[in-house]
Amino acid sequence: MADSVASEDQKFCLREVLDTFKLCLSENKEVYLQHYVAGWRGLVKFLNSLGSVFGFISKDAVNKIQILVNHLNGENGSQYVTIQLMVKYELENELVDLTKRGSHPESGCRTLLRLHRALRWLELFLERLRTSTEDSKTSVMCSEAYNESLAPHHPWVVRKAAGMAFCVLPGRPAFFEVMNVGPPEQVVAMLGEALPLISEVYQITEELYTQHNLLDLP
Ligand SMILES: CCCCCCCC/C=C\CCCCCCCC(=O)N[C@@H](COP(=O)(O)O)[C@H](O)/C=C/CCCCCCCCCCCCC
Numbered sequence: 001m002a003d004s005v006a007s008e009d010q011k012f013c014l015r016e017v018l019d020t021f022k023l024c025l026s027e028n029k030e031v032y033l034q035h036y037v038a039g040w041r042g043l044v045k046f047l048n049s050l051g052s053v054f055g056f057i058s059k060d061a062v063n064k065i066q067i068l069v070n071h072l073n074g075e076n077g078s079q080y081v082t083i084q085l086m087v088k089y090e091l092e093n094e095l096v097d098l099t100k101r102g103s104h105p106e107s108g109c110r111t112l113l114r115l116h117r118a119l120r121w122l123e124l125f126l127e128r129l130r131t132s133t134e135d136s137k138t139s140v141m142c143s144e145a146y147n148e149s150l151a152p153h154h155p156w157v158v159r160k161a162a163g164m165a166f167c168v169l170p171g172r173p174a175f176f177e178v179m180n181v182g183p184p185e186q187v188v189a190m191l192g193e194a195l196p197l198i199s200e201v202y203q204i205t206e207e208l209y210t211q212h213n214l215l216d217l218p
Pocket of ligand 1: 012043044046056058060061113114121142154158169179218
């Protein structure tokens, strides 16, 4: 019984991730960090269900999620409720390494930037998935999205490892099944619902980081 509860808990559900991203935005278009990291946690469940080849990616994502959770639960947690507050607080208190890595390797701003770039990958990948046909290859869609988003920020060795992992991605039918939504038409409909939300969260973060010149944090 305990086992089946645990495995249900670990099971990915696209609806859950969608709901979490809906909760991300406040009325004033601020991004709640708690829901942002919860969205990533949900996505990592998906990644984990694809097998150990993706372990190095999952590990990095979990590590970054944990850094942000530690900020949220820390003594200055109230400064991390939204990413807008986080940016203001960390910049005003000189808690961000702006030009080279130094004494703040785990700043919220730097850590979130890595996930923010990955969110762009997700947006591009899901859009390809949404408009794909039955015989489209997930590995191709995934690597195209990766090349347009994360790859320019990764060293050769990471790009190589990521490329090898993409090659073992399951085909579109199996992929849709893991999403745990229902038949392909429903998956496509739900992707259509999820994408504008993900895109809005991405755009708001992008504008905030642009305003503060934070898009190249080391
Ligand atoms: C809706 C369901 C379908 C899609 C579900 C996708 C699930 C994806 C879940 C998580 C994505 C992983 C997020 C990875 C964050 C990477 C952050 C990053 O860029 N880290 C690098 C830089 O960090 P620092 O060294 O500066 O601290 C780090 O070097 C990266 C290491 C690991 C490799 C990252 C490769 C990322 C590939 C993203 C595609 C994931 C493929 C998933 C396949 C569905």
